[in-house]
Amino acid sequence: MSTLMRWDPFRELEDVQNRLSRLLGERPGEEEPFFRGWVPAVDVQETDKEYSIKVDLPEVKREDVKVELADGAVTIQGERRQEKDEKGKRFHRIERQYGQFIRRFALPGEIDATKVQAEFKDGVLKVTLPKTAAAKARSVDVKVA
Numbered sequence: 001m002s003t004l005m006r007w008d009p010f011r012e013l014e015d016v017q018n019r020l021s022r023l024l025g026e027r028p029g030e031e032e033p034f035f036r037g038w039v040p041a042v043d044v045q046e047t048d049k050e051y052s053i054k055v056d057l058p059e060v061k062r063e064d065v066k067v068e069l070a071d072g073a074v075t076i077q078g079e080r081r082q083e084k085d086e087k088g089k090r091f092h093r094i095e096r097q098y099g100q101f102i103r104r105f106a107l108p109g110e111i112d113a114t115k116v117q118a119e120f121k122d123g124v125l126k127v128t129l130p131k132t133a134a135a136k137a138r139s140v141d142v143k144v145a
Contacts, residue, residue: 038097
């Protein structure tokens with residue numbers, strides 16, 4: 001004699017999520033840890049004269065950010081530190097991500113490394129990568145046969 005069980009799609013989804021969490025080394029049911037690191041949002045723009053990288057780094061101190069040019073890439077790394085519990089203050093929920101980050105972007109060969117600039121203002125890092133004179137846009141006449 002077999003017993004009929006009611007199918008619960010949400011229980012199935014939870015079971016799949018728990019198995020996947022175990023596979024990835026996480027504990028089922030545990031919330032995402034806030035100290036895992038984060039990936040700040042980035043905009044990369046290009047003009048005729050330069051490339052520009054803007055990185056959103058709210059609540060990151062200037063001394064916690066490092067910009068490095070090496071091996072044909074620009075590397076931006078740093079850390080957003082979490083506030084410490086203070087007497088009389090308790091966190092009820094932490095959703096913002098904290099920790100170390102690293103972003104690396106391959107550079108085209110036409111960058112003038114001697115003129116690269118970085119500016120950090122109002123929580124936004126702007127890295128300006130000027131193009132060499134040879135890389136500036138030129139017009140080409142196309143002849144139609």
